[in-house]
Amino acid sequence: MNELFNITKTSLQVSGISLVIAGGIGIPAGVIIGLSAFRGKKWLIALVNTGMGLPPVLVGLVVAMLLWRSGPLGFMGLLYSKTAMVIAQTIIALPMITAFTIAGIQKIDPGLIRQTVSLGATRLQFFRIIIQEARLTILVALMAGFGSIISEVGAVMMVGGNIRGETTVLTTGILQSTRMGLFNEALLMGGVLLAISFVVNLALTLIQQKRIN
Amino acid sequence: MALLTINNLSFSYQEGSDFTLSIPHFELNQGERVALIGPNGAGKTTLLQLIALLQKPSKGTILFNSKEIKSRAEVIDYHRQTAFVPQRPVMYNRSVIDNVAIGLKIRNISPSEISDRVESILKAMKIAHLSARNALSISGGEARRVMLARALVLNPKILFLDEPFADLDEPVRRSIIEDTLPILSSTGCATIFVTHNQDETYQLANRFMVLIKGQIIQSGTAYEIFGNPSTKEVAEFIGIRNIIPAEVVGENEGMFQLLLKTGIHLWYSPTDAGAGQQKGNKVLCCIPPESITVAIDSPQLHSSARNALQGIIKKVIPSRYLVWLEIDANGVSLTASVTHQSVKELGLAVGKPVSVLLKATAIQLLPLT
Numbered sequence: 001m002n003e004l005f006n007i008t009k010t011s012l013q014v015s016g017i018s019l020v021i022a023g024g025i026g027i028p029a030g031v032i033i034g035l036s037a038f039r040g041k042k043w044l045i046a047l048v049n050t051g052m053g054l055p056p057v058l059v060g061l062v063v064a065m066l067l068w069r070s071g072p073l074g075f076m077g078l079l080y081s082k083t084a085m086v087i088a089q090t091i092i093a094l095p096m097i098t099a100f101t102i103a104g105i106q107k108i109d110p111g112l113i114r115q116t117v118s119l120g121a122t123r124l125q126f127f128r129i130i131i132q133e134a135r136l137t138i139l140v141a142l143m144a145g146f147g148s149i150i151s152e153v154g155a156v157m158m159v160g161g162n163i164r165g166e167t168t169v170l171t172t173g174i175l176q177s178t179r180m181g182l183f184n185e186a187l188l189m190g191g192v193l194l195a196i197s198f199v200v201n202l203a204l205t206l207i208q209q210k211r212i213n
Numbered sequence: 214m215a216l217l218t219i220n221n222l223s224f225s226y227q228e229g230s231d232f233t234l235s236i237p238h239f240e241l242n243q244g245e246r247v248a249l250i251g252p253n254g255a256g257k258t259t260l261l262q263l264i265a266l267l268q269k270p271s272k273g274t275i276l277f278n279s280k281e282i283k284s285r286a287e288v289i290d291y292h293r294q295t296a297f298v299p300q301r302p303v304m305y306n307r308s309v310i311d312n313v314a315i316g317l318k319i320r321n322i323s324p325s326e327i328s329d330r331v332e333s334i335l336k337a338m339k340i341a342h343l344s345a346r347n348a349l350s351i352s353g354g355e356a357r358r359v360m361l362a363r364a365l366v367l368n369p370k371i372l373f374l375d376e377p378f379a380d381l382d383e384p385v386r387r388s389i390i391e392d393t394l395p396i397l398s399s400t401g402c403a404t405i406f407v408t409h410n411q412d413e414t415y416q417l418a419n420r421f422m423v424l425i426k427g428q429i430i431q432s433g434t435a436y437e438i439f440g441n442p443s444t445k446e447v448a449e450f451i452g453i454r455n456i457i458p459a460e461v462v463g464e465n466e467g468m469f470q471l472l473l474k475t476g477i478h479l480w481y482s483p484t485d486a487g488a489g490q491q492k493g494n495k496v497l498c499c500i501p502p503e504s505i506t507v508a509i510d511s512p513q514l515h516s517s518a519r520n521a522l523q524g525i526i527k528k529v530i531p532s533r534y535l536v537w538l539e540i541d542a543n544g545v546s547l548t549a550s551v552t553h554q555s556v557k558e559l560g561l562a563v564g565k566p567v568s569v570l571l572k573a574t575a576i577q578l579l580p581l582t
Contacts, residue, residue, distance in 0.1 A: 119367075129315070
């Protein structure tokens, strides 16, 4: 039970921090891309959308190659750490959050954007107001981003190494327990994973639906 | 000192237009209410957005209180001293009260002052009962009131209105105008508004600017524009349907004889002593439909009208208050407006021979260009 608690805590830590970082970068990036007009915008959005389909194991492989001792960032000694897992999961969640935010911003009536400018909003006030208008879609972006990382196994396995007591998360724990024939343990971790996913999404959905009502 | 001065403003549309918006000079003074009128696609909304600094001009200068607006900070300051009401209602996804207060919050006004000002404007615009409703759920007429409230609560020095009462039923439009006008008058804020509705222009404006293909063709009071259009385009825009090329061929006691095509002669008496013509002048003869009297043929017809033609009714087009008659008078097509009652009493119908009477003073002449 103690081990399950630690594994759950690690899952929440890694995915939680990744979500915050990816949201912190992806939401402003999505707002800027959504509102700006520049050459190559369609190509950039296509690239971001493609990023949503990045295989987590490939992300893990590339990050691992950067972080292993002979890699360009090997001097940082981050491979097989929670930090490496956060880096990988942030890369996985970022395109999804950015893409959803872009879509949400582009849905906003251009007349409303013009009205906000005409009211004399500073840049910061403008972004705050626009993000608030797109808040329902941004909540969806965060739900989708969280869902994509809490349930992935490829990246965290590659860069975390599934070290017992250190970098084991629920998904790698399920994999490990299954290989060892400990199916009850695996199912229990699976249940916890689903419960976490449900609770987080319930909270975000309640906020979203409250705003809709 | 003018509140707003615009010099050499020009704007080139990227696509979808065959002209450039070009305004050499425009001034707006405190308390003035200027109506921007013109046909669809003339550039009225674009000009309004350029003056409101919501679109960047290709060139030109805009001076507010004699100071040129250049930097981003100056633009924000200008926006905070003016208010723009767009053509289409745009609402933030929040309550009506928050929609009205948003401009005040942007200006960092204190919560207590925001509360007082918002409460006062909601009452004045008769939407206090909608305070807590989500603004996306209100009707079109209510949304217009919210947008006006959102602008007026800011006490702007200049108010920009883009067809503020468009797409509203007549009673709703009248009601909103009645509630808005006293606020405009009491605050004394200058207003520039775009409208297609001539009744609105008469009620709201004290100066008019006719914009055609991106240029201000005529500017002045209602009498000057509607009573004395300066070009054929302005005359057509304000609804003068009878615009016929003619030549001045004679003069008699201050009246001029005009020769229309097909050999018809009309007498023209200028109402302005300075509007004298010369023999040989090529002109456009403008005859307002409401100044044409239609009479049934009678052996003895005495009238003060100097011009009497014979014609046949070709078309009868009823509208809400009037009936439009297209009459072929010796090869010249004239449109006259008469009441429904006249049509009934005189039996005016397609094919009926009629006399067309026209006072010499009712004709307006424009230069033929």
